[in-house]
Amino acid sequence: MHADPLSSEVLALVTDLWEHPELGYSEHRTAAAVEQFLLRHGDGLAVERFSTTGLKVTLPSAAPDDPERRRLAVVAELDAVISPAHPDADPATGAVHACGHHTQVGIALSVFAQLVSSGDWERADVDLSFVFVPAEEFVDLAHREQLREDGEITWFGGKPEAMMLGVFDDIDAAVCLHAIGGLQDGPTIEIDCDLAGFLYKTVEFEGVASHAGLDPFSGTNAYAMATLFTTALGLARQQLREDVLVRINPVIPSTEMTTNVVPHRVTVGTDVRSTDLAYLGEVAARVDRAAEGCAAALGGTVRITTEMGYLPFVQDRTLNGAFREAFEADDRITRLIDDRGAIAAAGDAGDLSFMMPTVQLSYGGFDGTIHGRDFRMVDPEHVLIAVPRLLARTLLTMGSHLPSPLPRRSYADYVETIAAIAPVPDQALPAQRPSESSQETR
Structure with missing residues (x-):
């Protein structure tokens, strides 16, 4: 130099x-x-x-x-x-x-x-x-x-x-x-x-804790809800447009889980990306429906918080x-x-x-x-x-x-x-x- x-x-x-x-x-x-x-x-x-x-x-x-x-x-x-x-x-x-x-x-x-x-x-x-x-x-x-x-x-x-x-x-x-x-x-x-825009969602699944060995029957597994949710997002990719670069990347940032307790709460964080702002809102609504459906299917509840990330860059x-x-x-x-x-x-x-x-x-x-x-x-x-x-x-x-x-x-x-x-x-x-x-x- x-x-x-x-x-x-x-x-x-x-x-x-x-x-x-x-x-x-x-x-x-x-x-x-x-x-x-x-x-x-x-x-x-x-x-x-x-x-x-x-x-x-x-x-x-x-x-x-x-x-x-x-x-x-x-x-x-x-x-x-x-x-x-x-x-x-x-x-x-x-x-x-x-x-x-x-x-x-x-x-x-x-x-x-x-x-x-x-x-x-x-x-x-x-x-x-x-x-x-x-x-x-x-x-x-x-x-x-x-x-x-x-x-x-x-x-x-x-x-x-x-x-x-x-x-x-x-x-x-x-x-x-x-x-x-x-x-x-x-x-x-x-x-x-150009760049995509994105939203960030915090999805908190709530179940019921119980002894995982003695009495799992009394519990409602929040981790199972989170697993079903991430699976649903993966299966939903087939129905997402490819021309506007949709991306969804769910992660579990932290957990209180132990092996002898049925998990009562699990949080999943995910971004939702697209270069098309209108379609970004549509995909975000699908993510919400998937979370609500997965929680209901396994007898739990879910709370979804949405934070605006950034707008698409043209x-x-x-x-x-x-x-x-x-x-x-x-x-x-x-x-x-x-x-x-x-x-x-x-x-x-x-x-x-x-x-x-x-x-x-x-x-x-x-x-x-x-x-x-x-x-x-x-x-x-x-x-x-x-x-x-x-x-x-x-x-x-x-x-x-x-x-x-x-x-x-x-x-x-x-x-x-x-x-x-x-x-x-x-x-x-x-x-x-x-x-x-x-x-x-x-």
Whole structure:
């Protein structure tokens, strides 16, 4: 890797984040490192804090008197995922950056520093902000539920939380970042890859405990209900559409079972994914019916709690044209993936894309499986030098690639859409902000 001061500083920061992973809404050490970097390279720019650990820095407008001037946000994620099988996972929490979020932070910070030091941000045809959001990975849910009860957060995802807090009120479009797992054939980037949305269901089966040896006849086995339920989900897959990437992955996160007691309570957690929002609601209703039927069949009861995960992510193809042009002019990055269409992975970039044109630049430079025990960065030259250089050049011309008319929906519209398929936290319904409009375009 090149030994210039900026790249060395970014590599050191990314390495430090890898060695000290933190889970969502707890990224205090990570946020402090990011804030210190922004203050060192920000030429006096103020750093705005939001939620528990979120950060935002805004470059001044290069044309403040231009009413047509738009503002774009580069968005990076602060948190790690739970993958305790990874050899570098935190032994206490299981946290590890097997998602590559530590490199998102490095790329965004490198671009920020380059644009400020060179003054190139003043030549861009769009104004720029940089937003570092907590809690993209949908994990550690008991902790997030406690934070919600304590009034510290409302949404489990960091981008919906930021949307509610007005962090994106002055933003017209967004660029997100993400690593690509698996060793790529040469320096690679990817665009135009859509993601699924999902709901998360907690299904609590209730039976009756009894002595499993002496008197199992007086018991009602909640574990049997859970087994019947997971079997029903497996058999139901034949009736699920394949074109919208439906995924259901039930797990038993914890249990009180012992071998000499008929289990009286078993909890199953499952996500329900699809790239089609309407069909996602339909499949979720089928999952509920299966749970209710399995409990009734074996003489028990069930309580189902639904938590909204994230909306499907549809990338803005017009905005991605800026990356296509930049790739064609780049002699360091040799491979562009732009034909995958959609995958069943999910992210809260989907929620942001509901409100405004949003794209995600994905990049190779890693080996192993995303979220797996073998994931690691193997090409820091590509990840931390070539990709930031491409992104910095792309941002200078992104304003000319914004769709026209510019689509925009409000946070109130977002809440209304969520409420049609899942319960919405009471705290998610603030009075409408003056900047919000229900118009689709502006």
